[in-house]
Amino acid sequence: MRAFVCNTISEDLSGASLTEIAEPVAKAGEVKIAVRAASLNFPDILMCQGKYQFKPELPFTVGMEFAGDVVETGEGVTRWKIGDRVCGGAKTGAFAEFVTASEDGLRPVPAAYSYAEGAAFGAAYLTAYVSLVRRARIEAGETLLVHGASGGVGMATIEVGKLLGATVIATTGRDSKMDAIRQAGADHVLNLRDGFREQVKELTDGRGADVIFDPIGGDVFDESTRCIAFDGRLLVIGFMSGRIAEIKTNIPLIKGFSVAGVRAGEYGRRFPEKGRENMAQVQAWAEDGLIRPRIHAELSLDEAAKGLGMLTGRDVIGKIVLTT
Known part of the structure; x- marks a missing residue:
């Protein structure tokens, strides 16, 4: 599958590029998602520059947030079925055609949201x-x-x-x-x-x-x-x-x-119950139409580097999303 991978730390993000890597497989308790949209965040840039508090082991697939369709469920998964529209986040892995996530780490894309909006609102x-x-x-x-x-x-x-x-x-x-x-x-x-x-x-x-x-x-x-x-x-x-x-x-x-x-x-990792309450409130506001992210641009996965450059240039109003 295609993925935007950081191979080396670099100030100008030249150490990250689109490449072919193996598709992930859903393990027990995990769900495999065909990514339809992935949201860009400033920490994505910092991780590629080695400046973020979390420093993933190289190489890593860039991207913290995604939305897409469930295409595979691992052993023991009961919350989701193939075809469900879901969104979620992780420290890395979103800028790819497929991603896996814990079933508990996923949420339904709000009914009135597009995939781009579903990827963009969580963080x-x-x-x-x-x-x-x-x-x-x-x-x-x-x-x-x-x-x-x-x-x-x-x-x-x-x-x-x-x-x-x-x-x-x-x-x-x-x-x-x-x-x-x-x-x-x-x-x-x-x-x-x-x-x-x-x-x-x-x-x-x-x-x-x-x-x-x-x-x-x-x-x-x-x-x-x-x-x-x-x-x-x-x-x-x-x-x-x-x-x-x-x-x-x-x-x-x-x-x-x-x-x-x-x-x-x-905060959510240190206080799990409060973390669940936090996300539940945000999800409820989204479902009720009280919040809605502004999408500045939708780019293709091939344009991941361009999107990160736009964030660096401070030209963005709202969110940039990669679509596959």
């Missing part, structure tokens, strides 16, 4: 939910500041924030993305080029944002500490800027805010 909305509900414990009426708002996770966080009753301020680095961010539900959209500290203060009557969602780090993190409310929660999602910010502990002490790291997948 993004799960990250948003764990961030806002589990880590920030956001309350209705609070103000949420979302950085990186035009990405798949950023847009998901806007939607979840609105579902939870927050007022959402969103930031982006490009005017061309502002309308799409408003359409996702943001109450206010700011351009990072102009700075955001004073605008956030003005929009919150001087209080600052109660919860700040930061996948960017660097200068954005630094400025966020200057417009966060007392008792605020600054969520560290990632470091897309390339610089890991540092903070002197007297700043959160004096200003009375907390800094919390977010690893949605690891």
Whole structure:
């Protein structure tokens, strides 16, 4: 079968390419899926660069999320049958024509979703939910500041924030993305080029944002500490800027805010029951039509490298999906 495989670690992703590998076989408790769509995520890039906290053994098939049709069930599988539309995620393996997964790690593709949407919603909305509900414990009426708002996770966080009753301020680095961010539900959209500290203060009557969602780090993190409310929660999602910010502990002490790291997948692994609750809520919202990922582009599996390049270039609004 064809698969996009990382053979060597490389900064420019040149160590990954489309190649032929053996088809997987469903073992006991596993399901084999013909992949119809696979969603691109920023950690896919980091793993190929050797920069992610999880470092798979080389070579590995890239890709964390997929949707497709069940074509084989292993011994003991009872939840799924051949022909079922399913979606799921794993640390690697999704950018291929076939993938295997534990039967418990799969979910039905929501009835109104395409395969592309089924592949694109899980990690993004799960990250948003764990961030806002589990880590920030956001309350209705609070103000949420979302950085990186035009990405798949950023847009998901806007939607979840609105579902939870927050007022959402969103930031982006490009005017061309502002309308799409408003359409996702943001109450206010700011351009990072102009700075955001004073605008956030003005929009919150001087209080600052109660919860700040930061996948960017660097200068954005630094400025966020200057417009966060007392008792605020600054969520560290990632470091897309390339610089890991540092903070002197007297700043959160004096200003009375907390800094919390977010690893949605690891949260579920450490707290399995809560992990199941998290995914069940996201799935229910999807089934009820309350959330829906924006698909920026659907590319072929042959264009996996191109898609990862688009993510690196920060030109994407929503999610990129590979289709087979």
